[in-house]
Amino acid sequence: MDTRNAILTASISLFARDGYAQVSMRDLANAVGIRAPALYNHFKDKETLYLESVRHAFRGKADALAQALSSGASAHERLEHYVSCIATVFTDDPDSRRLIQREILDGNEARLRALSDQVFLAPFCNTLVLAKELAPERNAHLLTVSIAALVVHHIDIGPLRRLLPGHRPEHEEPACIARHVCSLLLHGISSAQKPNEQGVSGT
Amino acid sequence: MDTRNAILTASISLFARDGYAQVSMRDLANAVGIRAPALYNHFKDKETLYLESVRHAFRGKADALAQALSSGASAHERLEHYVSCIATVFTDDPDSRRLIQREILDGNEARLRALSDQVFLAPFCNTLVLAKELAPERNAHLLTVSIAALVVHHIDIGPLRRLLPGHRPEHEEPACIARHVCSLLLHGISSAQKPNEQGVSGT
DNA sequence: GTCTATAAGCGGATAGAC
DNA sequence: GTCTATCCGCTTATAGAC
Numbered sequence: 001m002d003t004r005n006a007i008l009t010a011s012i013s014l015f016a017r018d019g020y021a022q023v024s025m026r027d028l029a030n031a032v033g034i035r036a037p038a039l040y041n042h043f044k045d046k047e048t049l050y051l052e053s054v055r056h057a058f059r060g061k062a063d064a065l066a067q068a069l070s071s072g073a074s075a076h077e078r079l080e081h082y083v084s085c086i087a088t089v090f091t092d093d094p095d096s097r098r099l100i101q102r103e104i105l106d107g108n109e110a111r112l113r114a115l116s117d118q119v120f121l122a123p124f125c126n127t128l129v130l131a132k133e134l135a136p137e138r139n140a141h142l143l144t145v146s147i148a149a150l151v152v153h154h155i156d157i158g159p160l161r162r163l164l165p166g167h168r169p170e171h172e173e174p175a176c177i178a179r180h181v182c183s184l185l186l187h188g189i190s191s192a193q194k195p196n197e198q199g200v201s202g203t
Numbered sequence: 204m205d206t207r208n209a210i211l212t213a214s215i216s217l218f219a220r221d222g223y224a225q226v227s228m229r230d231l232a233n234a235v236g237i238r239a240p241a242l243y244n245h246f247k248d249k250e251t252l253y254l255e256s257v258r259h260a261f262r263g264k265a266d267a268l269a270q271a272l273s274s275g276a277s278a279h280e281r282l283e284h285y286v287s288c289i290a291t292v293f294t295d296d297p298d299s300r301r302l303i304q305r306e307i308l309d310g311n312e313a314r315l316r317a318l319s320d321q322v323f324l325a326p327f328c329n330t331l332v333l334a335k336e337l338a339p340e341r342n343a344h345l346l347t348v349s350i351a352a353l354v355v356h357h358i359d360i361g362p363l364r365r366l367l368p369g370h371r372p373e374h375e376e377p378a379c380i381a382r383h384v385c386s387l388l389l390h391g392i393s394s395a396q397k398p399n400e401q402g403v404s405g406t
Numbered sequence: 407g408t409c410t411a412t413a414a415g416c417g418g419a420t421a422g423a424c
Numbered sequence: 425g426t427c428t429a430t431c432c433g434c435t436t437a438t439a440g441a442c
Contacts, residue, residue: 003407019309021224024435037438038408046436079392098308104363105304106222116366124367135393141369142383143392145360146353153352154345160307163319164327166344180345188391189282189346190338206425228418240420241426249418 004042006032011053016095019102020050051111054103057096058119064089065123075133079147080182082127086151087174087181101156150181207245209235214256219298222305223253254314257306260299261322267292268326278336282350283385285330289354290377290384304359353384 010031014023025046029036043049068085069078090097103115124144131140131147154161154177161167170176213234217226228249232239246252271288272281293300306318327347334343334350357364357380364370373379 019222019224021222025437026435034407035409036436037410040437041407101304101308104360105301105308107362109362112362113366116363120363120367128369138386138392139369139383141367141371142357142374142380143387144369145357145364146383146387149356149360150349150352153356154348157307157348157352159310159312159315160319160323161348163316164323164344166331166342166347168344171345177345180342180349183341184346184349184388185392189341189388227416229416237425238427239418240428243419244425 003032003034003038007039007042007049008053008056011049012057012095012099015050015053016057016098016102020106054099054111054115055118057099058115061089061096062119062122066126069123069126069130075130076186078130079134079185080178082130083147083151083182083185084174084178086148087155087178090152090155091172091174097152097155147181147185150184151177154181206235206237206241210242210245210252211256211259214252215260215298215302218253218256219260219301219305223309257302257314257318258321260302261318264292264299265322265325269329272326272329272333278333279389281333282337282388283381285333286350286354286385286388287377287381289351290358290381293355293358294375294377300355300358350384350388353387354380357384 007028011023011028014027014031025036025039028049029039039049043052065082065085068082071078071081073081100115103111107115127144127147128140131138131143135143154171158172161171210231214226214231217230217234228239228242231252232242242252246255268285268288271285274281274284276284303318306314310318330347330350331343334341334346338346357374361375364374
């Protein structure tokens with residue numbers, strides 16, 4: 001039974017890095033230190049192994065995000081805490097982040113439904129409440145998506161962003177991203193009084 | 204030579220939908236109405252065919268986006284025009300959008316460099332100028348990424364967003380996304396005077 | 407539960423006729 | 425330039441010894 005967990009853990013990394021079709025049962029077995037046929041003692045087939053890996057990767061993730069919203073303070077403080085939390089979680093756990101990207105691209109409706117219900121539903125609903133509190137006159141669904149979009153996209157497109165002008169290493173740090181996103185959300189593009197975000201405005 | 208273009212056009216759709224590894228040379232040949240070996244009369248191998256397809260998919264795309272920024276009006280008007288343009292382009296051309304997602308996930312540095320230089324560099328630089336004009340005190344790189352992030356992410360996560368509470372079909376229309384994003388960028392979360400974005404605030 | 411051996415099929419790519 | 429036929433490696437999955 002410990003072997004099973006070892007397989008799941010190793011699988012998450014490989015599937016996240018290379019994608020379902022590019023990872024063979026031999027690759028997975030090698031990563032655990034066994035032979036490919038031994039995998040079938042723990043999982044019916046490759047697809048089942050993949051689905052179980054994804055489930056395993058997201059165990060407890062929903063709670064972490066949902067909890068980030070429950071620390072009862074002012075709405076502004078909860079927003080800042082939540083944005084920071086998203087930025088940190090997605091930066092520190094690139095495997096989960098990449099699995100989500102891959103599932104959105106390739107997942108069928110059943111798989112996306114499972115991901116939605118088990119991972120995103122709870123934090124999304126909590127963010128809806130926060131959104132209505134912060135901006136009752138806006139559409140809560142669109143605003144909730146926008147908040148997540150700002151943080152997640154900055155991280156997701158990292159490989160491309162690194163190549164574009166003006167990039168600096170600190171732009172990959174979760175604290176820097178969170179600061180920028182919060183400021184933008186709270187004040188809009190042209191904040192009359194808001195200072196620079198990490199020291200310099202130009203470049 | 205017409206066959207070559209037919210191959211490229213068919214390949215874009217298949218690679219965008221299923222990904223490189225999931226599309227076989229036989230699949231590609233079937234889509235064009237020829238046999239697999241005939242593909243090798245036009246392309247050295249599968250990887251070359253894929254790279255040419257990506258190049259073909261993005262012909263002229265950079266110009267379209269860059270031009271959206273050159274219509275010399277006020278900075279606010281250019282922003283609105285640009286956001287609308289991104290939303291429309293990415294909604295109407297899901298193949299290119301998915302190819303970009305896949306390249307960001309799986310592309311090596313050389314391929315990302317090519318994508319960056321040939322597609323994103325020009326519009327990114329123009330947006331940098333706009334960003335400095337709109338918000339001289341902000342970091343232009345971060346703001347430029349945020350503008351694109353807001354629009355693109357709304358569309359990219361469509362399959363997941365459809366399953367989350369509060370979603371409505373009009374949230375997939377580029378005009379609706381553009382309106383929401385522009386309002387958010389210009390006024391921030393809590394716009395004191397901004398009306399609802401598509402008729403109703405709650406739900 | 408893990409191993410070796412192996413089945414059965416699909417993948418990219420080539421040879422050579424037309 | 426396209427075809428049929430074919431090579432060969434790699435894939436998933438199973439059988440059966442230990």
